[in-house]
Ligand SMILES: [Fe+2]
């Protein structure tokens with residue numbers, strides 16, 4: 001069993017005291033997740049000793065950092081659209097449905113990573129208020145620059161975010177392959193996490209396609225604008241992994 005499974009939030013049906021007790025027990029279990037655990041199942045009347053898989057400290061750190069960056073990125077995406085949509089849709093009412101569709105998907109992604117951070121007790125980035133301000137400024141500026149610049153912003157952001165999610169999918173697949181090679185059980189939660197990140201990555205790449213279809217490449221000045229945004233995204237990812 002992967003260690004991140006052992007920090008599930010308490011059931012809502014438990015009393016506060018029970019919830020607190022369980023949380024404490026779970027925290028202790030999480031803290032010692034790299035230690036071998038006793039089997040807790042009986043098979044054919046004998047105590048079974050299944051191989052249990054836990055995340056290494058490096059894997060746990062990778063997962064913490066990755067999910068923290070994902071939450072920050074999705075926060076930024078919702079705020080970029082929140083600032084971009086009013087001037088953009090005022091000038092181009094025909095863009096309202098596509099912008100709403102992309103915003104709704106970003107809001108769904110943000111909700112997913114908020115849930116995962118709470119579930120695995122991962123702290124949000126210390127840069128949260130800075131990214132809120134930066135994303136709002138980026139959204140408003142590109143929205144005011146016009147349709148092509150707004151689309152170029154989406155194209156640039158999604159190019160970086162698509163690469164970022166691909167890196168995570170590759171890493172998680174390599175963990176899964178490592179477990180298979182050792183003949184160990186694959187935690188269903190790991191499968192679920194990979195599927196979630198793949199689905200979100202595909203939706204980001206769909207946004208990238210929408211942006212190109214809506215003349216992102218006609219933005220003026222295309223190269224400097226998209227380069228600034230792409231390097232900005234990479235810098236933000238780098239900082240968020242550490243803070
Ligand atoms: Fe997203």
Ligand SMILES: [Fe+2]
Nearest residue numbers: 077158204207
């Ligand atoms: Fe997106």
